Amino acid sequence: MPNSTPIVDTSRSSLLTLEIVFNLKVRDVMATNLITAKRTDTMRHIQSLMKEHKISGIPIEENGRLFGLVSVDNILRALDFGYIGDTAEGRMTRNLIVLEDDMPLSFAISRFERYRLGRFPVLNKEEKLVGIVTSGDIMSKLLFEMNYAVNKLEGEHQGAAQTASGGNGNYYRKFNVKKYDFETGGRASTEIRRVLKERSLNPKLIRRVAIISYELEINLVAHSEGGKLSCYIKDDKIEIIAKDSGPGIPDVEKALTEGFSTATDWIRSLGFGAGLGLPNVKRASDTFDIRSQMGLGTIVKSTVNITDNG
């Protein structure tokens, strides 16, 4: 059994951490944009899916019903024993430990600690596959929540006035965005706009968040190796974070200059790559932060404060 450190040692955590962990549900952290395969797919095909999407486990699913899971371990065994051409049907892991989407996150964490698995498929009440959770998903969500809690505590400490709430509780969602996927480009920002509209937020504010989320989403599609767009709606602000896994921006100053673009001709022919994206995002944001490292990737974090006049 691998001797890894648990994600969160709940027995030694502060009250604040525990409160965060107990308030969150599995559905708040799971990835919903799933890459799956069928029982009739070959292990070789699944291996190529893993490589393409940079993931280490693929649920075997048909019409929402989960049959098993193929992990990197399964693939390695298939290569070792020469059955990489076999279908998943006979080679996948069948005895799965799953989570339910409305389980508390604390429960998920204890499962990770207990089973030392890389990921758990998530089923809903109808036993349909609705998501997958990795320890990385939990880590990033917890970091978000802790960051928020610390900011809030600091704010209270400084006697900062609490801004009026714009809606009905915090909201967090993470979208996978694929390289060159212009066909569904805009899906994440469309969903974010829908949620903001449902909360009847100020139209000007919705427009600003739409600009930020759309431009960042298109940047992931057009310029990155693929990445994730996260939206975090809090009582007093909305955070949009785009994180990709490369290639990185050689000169961030230049990238923020209106009119500068590294887009290829065919991307420009679609109406993108005019060098307006990041400047648009910066202009629409109340706070804007970009970090990039060649070979590692780029993180853009933008926030918009929720106020009555947008």
Place this chain on the structure above:
Amino acid sequence: MKAKDLAAALGLEVIQPIGDDKEVSAGYTSDLLSDVMANAKEENVLITIQAHINTMAVAAHTGSGAVIICNSRPIGDDMKEAAAKEEIALFKTEKNQFTISHLVYSLLNKEQ
């Protein structure tokens, strides 16, 4: 003016009618989607040659009243479906952006 009345007055080909009773009060002409994103306003009719699905996402984000594709650029089913889903009427014309912009301006007689 309603989008369908504008289409009828200018003889535009109706590609996707759902949402054609939306109000259009002015226009915005551009083929750069980030420019549209930054500058188009609600109830604008978007005049462009970008005949693909991302145009509908931008139109939806900016609250466009309708979209007119110029120069008879071919429109794929995915764009039509996206227009229907967003309930934004989609029209096509053989005229170019300059001419259609002029005609829309004459009809609505209003700057953005």
